Amino acid sequence: xxxxxxxxxxxxxxxxxxxxxxxxxxxxxxxxxxxxxxxxxxxxxxxxxxxxxxxxxxxxxxxxxxxxxxxxxxxxxxxxxxxxxxxxxxxxxxxxxxxxxxxxxxxxxxxxxxxxxxxxxxxxxxxxxxxxxxxxxxxxxxxxxxxxxxxxxxxxxxxxxxxxxxxxxxxxxxxxxxxxxxxxxxxxxxxxxxxxxxxxxxxxxxxxxxxxxxxxxxxxxxxxxxxxxxxxxxxxxxxxxxxxxxxxxxxxxxxxxxxxxxxxxxxxxxxxxxxxxxxxxxxxxxxxx
Amino acid sequence: xxxxxxxxxxxxxxxxxxxxxxxxxxxxxxxxxxxxxxxxxxxxxxxxxxxxxxxxxxxxxxxxxxxxxxxxxxxxxxxxxxxxxxxxxxxxxxxxxxxxxxxxxxxxxxxxxxxxxxxxxxxxxxxxxxxxxxxxxxxxxxxxxxxxxxxxxxxxxxxxxxxxxxxxxxxxxxxxxxxxxxxxxxxxxxxxxxxxxxxxxxxxxxxxxxxxxxxxxxxxxxxxxxxxxxxxxxxxxxxxxxxxxxxxxxxxxxxxxxxxxxxxxxxxxxxxxxxxxxxxxxxxxxxxxxxxxxxxxxxxxxxxxxxxxxxxxxxxxxxxxxxxxxxxxxxx
Amino acid sequence: xxxxxxxxxxxxxxxxxxxxxxxxxxxxxxxxxxxxxxxxxxxxxxxxxxxxxxxxxxxxxxxxxxxxxxxxxxxxxxxxxxxxxxxxxxxxxxxxxxxxxxxxxxxxxxxxxxxxxxxxxxxxxxxxxxxxxxxxxxxxxxxxxxxxxxxxxxxxxxxxxxxxxxxxxxxxxxxxxxxxxxxxxxxxxxxxxxxxxxxxxxxxxxxxxxxxxxxxxxxxxxxxxxxxxxxxxxxxxxxxxxxxxxxxxxxxxxxxxxxxxxxxxxxxxxxxxxxxxxxxxxxxxxxxxxxxxxxxx
Numbered sequence: 001x002x003x004x005x006x007x008x009x010x011x012x013x014x015x016x017x018x019x020x021x022x023x024x025x026x027x028x029x030x031x032x033x034x035x036x037x038x039x040x041x042x043x044x045x046x047x048x049x050x051x052x053x054x055x056x057x058x059x060x061x062x063x064x065x066x067x068x069x070x071x072x073x074x075x076x077x078x079x080x081x082x083x084x085x086x087x088x089x090x091x092x093x094x095x096x097x098x099x100x101x102x103x104x105x106x107x108x109x110x111x112x113x114x115x116x117x118x119x120x121x122x123x124x125x126x127x128x129x130x131x132x133x134x135x136x137x138x139x140x141x142x143x144x145x146x147x148x149x150x151x152x153x154x155x156x157x158x159x160x161x162x163x164x165x166x167x168x169x170x171x172x173x174x175x176x177x178x179x180x181x182x183x184x185x186x187x188x189x190x191x192x193x194x195x196x197x198x199x200x201x202x203x204x205x206x207x208x209x210x211x212x213x214x215x216x217x218x219x220x221x222x223x224x225x226x227x228x229x230x231x232x233x234x235x236x237x238x239x240x241x242x243x244x245x246x247x248x249x250x251x252x253x254x255x256x257x258x259x260x261x262x263x264x265x266x267x268x269x270x271x272x273x274x275x276x277x278x279x280x281x282x283x284x285x286x287x288x289x
Numbered sequence: 290x291x292x293x294x295x296x297x298x299x300x301x302x303x304x305x306x307x308x309x310x311x312x313x314x315x316x317x318x319x320x321x322x323x324x325x326x327x328x329x330x331x332x333x334x335x336x337x338x339x340x341x342x343x344x345x346x347x348x349x350x351x352x353x354x355x356x357x358x359x360x361x362x363x364x365x366x367x368x369x370x371x372x373x374x375x376x377x378x379x380x381x382x383x384x385x386x387x388x389x390x391x392x393x394x395x396x397x398x399x400x401x402x403x404x405x406x407x408x409x410x411x412x413x414x415x416x417x418x419x420x421x422x423x424x425x426x427x428x429x430x431x432x433x434x435x436x437x438x439x440x441x442x443x444x445x446x447x448x449x450x451x452x453x454x455x456x457x458x459x460x461x462x463x464x465x466x467x468x469x470x471x472x473x474x475x476x477x478x479x480x481x482x483x484x485x486x487x488x489x490x491x492x493x494x495x496x497x498x499x500x501x502x503x504x505x506x507x508x509x510x511x512x513x514x515x516x517x518x519x520x521x522x523x524x525x526x527x528x529x530x531x532x533x534x535x536x537x538x539x540x541x542x543x544x545x546x547x548x549x550x551x552x553x554x555x556x557x558x559x560x561x562x563x564x565x566x567x568x569x570x571x572x573x574x575x576x577x578x579x580x581x582x583x584x585x586x587x588x589x590x591x592x593x594x595x596x597x598x599x600x601x602x603x604x605x606x607x608x609x610x611x612x613x614x615x616x617x618x619x620x621x
Numbered sequence: 622x623x624x625x626x627x628x629x630x631x632x633x634x635x636x637x638x639x640x641x642x643x644x645x646x647x648x649x650x651x652x653x654x655x656x657x658x659x660x661x662x663x664x665x666x667x668x669x670x671x672x673x674x675x676x677x678x679x680x681x682x683x684x685x686x687x688x689x690x691x692x693x694x695x696x697x698x699x700x701x702x703x704x705x706x707x708x709x710x711x712x713x714x715x716x717x718x719x720x721x722x723x724x725x726x727x728x729x730x731x732x733x734x735x736x737x738x739x740x741x742x743x744x745x746x747x748x749x750x751x752x753x754x755x756x757x758x759x760x761x762x763x764x765x766x767x768x769x770x771x772x773x774x775x776x777x778x779x780x781x782x783x784x785x786x787x788x789x790x791x792x793x794x795x796x797x798x799x800x801x802x803x804x805x806x807x808x809x810x811x812x813x814x815x816x817x818x819x820x821x822x823x824x825x826x827x828x829x830x831x832x833x834x835x836x837x838x839x840x841x842x843x844x845x846x847x848x849x850x851x852x853x854x855x856x857x858x859x860x861x862x863x864x865x866x867x868x869x870x871x872x873x874x875x876x877x878x879x880x881x882x883x884x885x886x887x888x889x890x891x892x893x894x895x896x897x898x899x900x901x902x903x904x905x906x907x908x909x910x911x912x913x914x915x916x917x918x
């Protein structure tokens with residue numbers, strides 16, 4: 001026992017190293033999806049379902065953020081890069097190399113702490129709050145109290161959507177930033193006077209006050225004809241033409257089973273339901289249906 | 290008496306009988322029976338010695354490689370901000386304007402540098418006396434059993450994920466600060482308190498090791514001189530373990546410095562110069578962690594984040610030197 | 622009389638400080654266990670996680686955490702042990718050794734996300750290991766080595782010099798002295814290092830998100846072929862640990878029972894760490910007794 005402790009450890013170590021190098025290269029038909037954390041729950045569930053119906057397939061779904069998704073797909077390190085933003089809006093990404101698959105639509109809703117006494121804001125008021133012109137809830141018909149803006153991290157897909165559609169090019173006030181829907185929700189719930197915004201699928205509980213904008217209610221019903229303007233696409237990008245396994249999975253993502261089954265169930269909206277289309281410059285056009 | 294002598298004779302005779310040397314003719318006694326090779330060649334032990342030394346040396350080389358590769362990696366990305374994106378390094382260190390997506394004139398990290406320093410220093414300053422007190426209690430005051438129990442519990446705290454600390458901070462510390470000091474409750478103070486709990490186990494258990502390493506003779510001789518327990522602790526034990534306690538504090542500070550997920554939740558994460566302890570601000574790591582996934586590799590916003598990481602490395606280097614300097618002075 | 626009074630004051634202060642710390646510790650552990658334990662059930666431990674429905678469990682995450690820990694320690698302990706032995710027994714006391722020591726200390730202050738991204742670019746992409754347990758274990762090794770090495774080094778230096786002298790006096794080679802005398806005597810200290818770094822491995826999330834990944838694949842616990850993609854032993858499969866699960870559920874999870882899952886998972890994690898710590902100590906004491914023929918401890 002006490003003779004060979006160190007030798008044993010060394011041998012174990014060498015064994016592990018050889019073991020690892022031995023099995024390093026066996027990922028032939030593996031599909032790795034990296035990127036948008038907002039899309040992750042959906043992609044993960046779709047991946048699980050796909051694995052069950054297609055034996056021998058190997059799908060790995062990871063988050064990491066839209067920026068990671070886009071840079072990794074551009075580098076060709078993964079098979080699918082998911083993103084909440086259009087690739088051509090990102091500096092350093094050559095969108096021509098990438099093929100865009102719109103797999104879902106997701107709404108964004110402003111939320112406030114329950115104590116502020118506001119249930120509706122006009123888009124102008126919203127803009128002025130986030131640019132720092134309105135600083136007290138009294139100014140927009142609520143109880144007296146300072147407005148605390150919780151913004152989302154710069155570069156996050158949700159923030160990009162929100163700033164494009166609400167701020168329209170104006171600079172947001174310097175404020176607290178949080179990078180995930182869950183944390184934002186918790187902070188808004190517990191801190192008086194806070195306002196922020198999250199994606200629809202997360203805005204399910206009653207601890208926070210969802211705001212309607214110009215008296216349009218934040219429901220999935222109002223999105224297809226652009227009545228509720230705060231929405232964005234969820235993208236899956238491939239580099240050039242996808243290989244066979246990847247194409248098959250993307251086809252599955254766009255199939256009826258996912259688009260009318262899983263997607264509404266998770267709080268997203270199917271792209272097939274949309275009556276309008278939006279391009280990367282936020283130009284909205286009606287779809288001829 | 291004679292009985293004993295007989296016994297002895299018996300034993301000696303037996304030994305001689307066992308040691309019967311076979312008779313070899315003088316002529317046949319050649320030097321070849323003495324294995325010169327074996328005598329001049331390295332023994333088994335020497336081989337083992339080489340092996341052992343070689344293996345451990347290999348391990349240290351591996352670690353050096355690792356350090357060099359990480360520093361090289363961070364350096365390569367971090368310096369790109371200054372060399373290929375042409376950010377002025379003085380601007381980077383002295384401006385508080387942080388918005389790298391707007392171009393190279395908006396890459397000022399001063400607010401984060403100040404916040405990081407404050408958060409780390411204050412939490413280490415609060416944690417150190419507590420940790421030393423607990424360590425002293427464990428080694429000098431309490432029974433072995435309760436010391437062991439206390440140690441296990443502190444070690445338990447290391448295993449709790451930072452996210453959980455973050456949420457505890459968010460639900461307990463932030464509201465308390467809001468009620469006591471006003472404001473939103475988010476800020477350096479909240480981050481400091483969360484970090485205090487997080488670095489406490491690290492500093493405590495390393496300090497315990499440091500105190501245990503003080504030889505018992507020192508304690509005994511001090512007691513023999515008539516010193517009280519506190520005199521022994523203050524003049525002997527703490528003096529003897531100063532440099533190791535300082536190392537413990539460095540490790541604690543290092544942990545505080547590098548902690549991101551928990552801090553990010555309670556500090557408010559707004560890149561603003563902190564004007565008091567309860568105003569929202571951001572540390573280097575909290576910015577780094579929350580932004581990394583949202584930036585595209587190789588672009589300025591991404592490189593700027595790597596510069597923060599590089600800065601972090603350099604700053605911990607500085608911490609290190611400072612503390613070692615103090616340690617050397619303390620020894621004299 | 623002065624000294625006696627000071628002694629009393631100091632004692633009172635130390636007791637107050639300790640009491641405060643105990644209150645904090647008890648508060649935190651109590652909070653986690655009280656909110657989490659009621660939701661821990663056999664179902665929770667034995668079912669797999671769900672992406673968007675309520676009622677998911679953490680079976681795979683639990684296994685992954687333990688498996689990842691074992692792999693990480695198996696990789697990092699030999700290296701750390703070797704390096705620590707070299708530093709404490711062989712290396713000359715010159716500036717090179719000091720530089721190495723300093724750089725090890727600096728390394729430990731790197732934010733885990735940097736280590737994670739480094740691991741991502743190096744192991745996941747460069748070495749083509751993909752999001753996998755082994756990438757995670759290697760990244761955690763990076764993360765673990767500094768603190769483990771310096772812990773072990775201190776443990777070795779804490780072994781009384783007389784023990785080494787005794788070894789030399791018996792005519793043992795340096796190596797035999799280290800292996801037969803110094804290492805066993807330093808075992809308790811080494812163990813503290815392992816327990817501390819194991820705690821960090823259990824609790825680490827940021828470094829793993831980019832390396833071991835934040836979602837698992839289908840795992841088959843009856844498949845013992847470590848090379849099959851569905852085997853639970855396969856080191857090439859992506860794996861989500863308990864800590865990463867807590868992070869994910871709280872930040873981007875859309876399951877309706879997120880708070881419950883997170884509370885229960887935290888409590889489970891604490892329990893796992895308790896079991897591991899006590900197990901490691903018990904094993905360590907047994908080894909210590911066997912190796913050093915000592916009856917104390």
